[in-house]
Amino acid sequence: MSGPDGEFLDAANNVAGVGHSNERVVKAGREELARIQTNGRFLHPTRSRYIRKLLDTLPEELDTIYLVNSGSEANDLALRMAKQYARMKGNKNPDHTICIDAAYHGHTQSIVDISPYKWRQCTDGQNYHKPHVHVVSVPDTYRGVHRGPNGGEMYAKEVEDIVDITGGVGSFIHEAIMGCGGQIVMPEGYLPKAYKKVRESGGICIADEVQTGFGRAGESFWQFEKYGVVPDVVTMGKPMGNGYPIGGVAVRREVAEAFAASGIEYFNTYGGNSVACAIGEAVLDAIEEDGLQKNADHVGKYLRAKLSELMAKNELVGDVRGYGLFLGVEFIAQNSTEEEIIPNADLCKFVVDHLKNNRIITSRDGPDGNVLKIKPPLTFTENDADRLMAGIEAALGDSVERN
Ligand SMILES: Cc1ncc(COP(=O)(O)O)c(C=O)c1O
Structure with a gap:
């Protein structure tokens, strides 16, 4: 990636999934812009072809x-559908949603309501926790409230308890891997149990793949495929247009039919415009023809192995997690014990800044700001991974001298 004064290695921008300024994408967008169709009330061949490929x-x-046009819009539409579907199923609280603490699903009002990552930042004294929103713990089996191999089931119990107490909720929404929450992978046993309970109450399960979708998981095209579940709704965005605004909502037919039965026609002026579809198709073609999902698998495993080696020799690296090219490195304090793992945001910030000063872009997140996020374009190579590793090791070395 080039900047105003030279090259940077981008290990952070998953929007540019098939690479910055990908030629195929630029060409497709430029050509289709000359004949763009918006306000789409008719079928368009580009849109039909794209939808078939996406399916x-x-x-x-x-x-x-x-x-639609963004991840926020996709999640907002998903909630509308959940509400309508749950109402038709006789669910007691169709507009109630279970979300995960520290989750981020977007910026519109309805979606900020279900994004504790956002509303917990509120400093004006208002309580943003809306009565229709039920928050369950971050299913973190490393440092969360339930740890170890049975953690997944214990976290699922929190979802089950809310369904029992309320008599049912319209939806349960989760990121496929939590990004702002600190690269948290859904633990084994969590989603199958949680989904079952929510569905029994006539609610639907929404997997937010806005960050994680489109080949990034490596072994699978979608991250949810690793968890042995099929969501009722999958929302998508970010890498879908490689930077051009496009989002999507994939649903089971039954949910779509319930939504249509509300009688409210669904219309979106720009959603699915022909430039978005041409670009979306070029992105899918690039992933397929340039072998980018396979690359995410290969380079992701290579990088993860190197990070795990680093963890084995450096006690300040507490955890390494993720799949494909969606990885997290958790920094902890030296005086951490098994019972009390102390987050080390200071060190994480130092590493991110050090990398940036050495022209490598990463970011950090998680409720304590101590998780290094690695989510580069899928064109990331082994050499890039080596450069990133050398940068992290150099930063850790310099952090010792700093103390
Ligand atoms: C998991 C997740 N969902 C949804 C969104 C919202 O997407 P957008 O910014 O395109 O509205 C984001 C954005 O960062 C996200 O990380």
């Missing part, structure tokens, strides 16, 4: 797609 990436149960 091919999904399990057959998810057979209907709505196109």
Whole structure:
């Protein structure tokens, strides 16, 4: 990636999934812009072709797609659908949602309500926790409230308890791997149990793949595929247009039919415009033809192994997690014990800044700001991974001298 004064290695921007200024994407967008169709009330060949290709990436149960303009819009539409579907199923609280603490799903009012990452930042004294929103713990089996191999089931119990106490909720939404929450992978046993309970109450389960989708998981095209579940709704965005605004909502037919039965016609002026579809198609073609999902798998495993080696020799690296090219490195304090793991935001900030000064871009997040986020374009190579590793090791070396 080039900047005003030279090259940077980008290990942070998952929006540019198929690479910055990808030629195929630029060409597709430029050509289609000369004949753009918006306000789309008619079928358009580019849109039909794109939707078919996108459906091919999904399990057959998810057979209907709505196109929107951003991840926030996708999640907002998902909530509308959940509400309508749950109402038709006789659910007691169709507009109630279970979300995960520290989750971020977008910036509109309805979505900030279900994004504790955002509303917990509120400093004006208002309590942003809305009564229709039920928050469960971050399913972190390393440093969260339930740890170890049974953590997944214990976290699922929190979801089950809310369904029991309320008599049912319209939806349960989760990121496929939590980004702002600190690169938290959904633990084994969590989603199958949580999904079952929510569905029994006539609610639906929404997987937010805005950060994680489009080949980034490496072994699978979508991250949720690693958890042995098929969501009722999958929301997507960010890398879908490689920087051009496009989002999507993939749903089971039953959910789409319930939504249509509300009688409210769904219309979106720009959602699914022909430039968005041409670009979306070019992104899918690039992933396929340039082998980018395979690359995410290969380089992701290579990088993860190197990070794990680093963890084995450096006690300040507490955890390494993630799949493909969506990885997190958790920094902890030297005086941490098994019972009390102390986050080390200071060190994480030092590493991110040190990397940036050496022209490598990463970011940090998590409720304590101590998790290094690695989510580069899928064109990231082994050499890039080596450069990133050398940068992290140099930063850790200099951090010792600093003390
Ligand atoms: C997991 C997740 N969902 C949804 C969104 C919202 O997407 P957008 O910014 O395109 O509205 C984001 C944005 O960062 C996100 O990280």
